[in-house]
Amino acid sequence: MKRTAEFVMGLIAGIVGILCGFSGVLFGGIAESLQVDGAGVVSTASWVAIAISVLGIIGAAIIKSKTALGSLFMIVAAIVGFICISFFYTVPAVLFLIAGIMGFARKNKSGVAA
Template sequence: MKRNTEFVLGLLGGIFGFIAAVFALFMGSIDEAINGSSSLGSLGVSAILASIVAIVGSVVVKFKPKVGGIIMLVAGIWGIISVSFFYILSTVLLVIAGLMGLLVKNKNAKKSNKTIEV
């Protein structure tokens, strides 16, 4: 049940994603003030939702690594589609954590399969 690396990477990805989404909202409001309309604000809201999903995925990876890994991968791709450049660092962290959740085997599972011969 350790999975601390995946948890920390996913949590950092979610936090940095939240910061990037707030920055995208800020840039969208500036663009709306100058040009009259902007879609960056609604995409920033979408990125905030992706960041929340990423944080949920980082918690889930402690108990169900494969499900948490898939959730973090989806959140990383969702965020990069939403606000592109602003979400790059978060996407890298979330994809690494998601792949680790999917691919790294649990050490306790290997130990429990061994039989003891006397």
């Protein structure tokens, strides 16, 4: 079954998530240069969010062949990314979550859920 909507949403979420992660790294770096307490945590969490966004892109790429695994990757990316950098990751988290739920909920032509 074509899963173009899930693929496109996952791809957009991954790209936006990577950009959000890099903005978190930027703000963390600025805070470190200003010697703000806890700035290193922000940078580290942002790098984790970038890695998780790549996992979400992988999930989007495999959603057509392995629907359950791809959907799981995107849902995990939504949850972990939001935990890492919360507000910065809101848009990618919502997109990953919607795409992941769509992957699990949409039925194949045979009438059986993925």
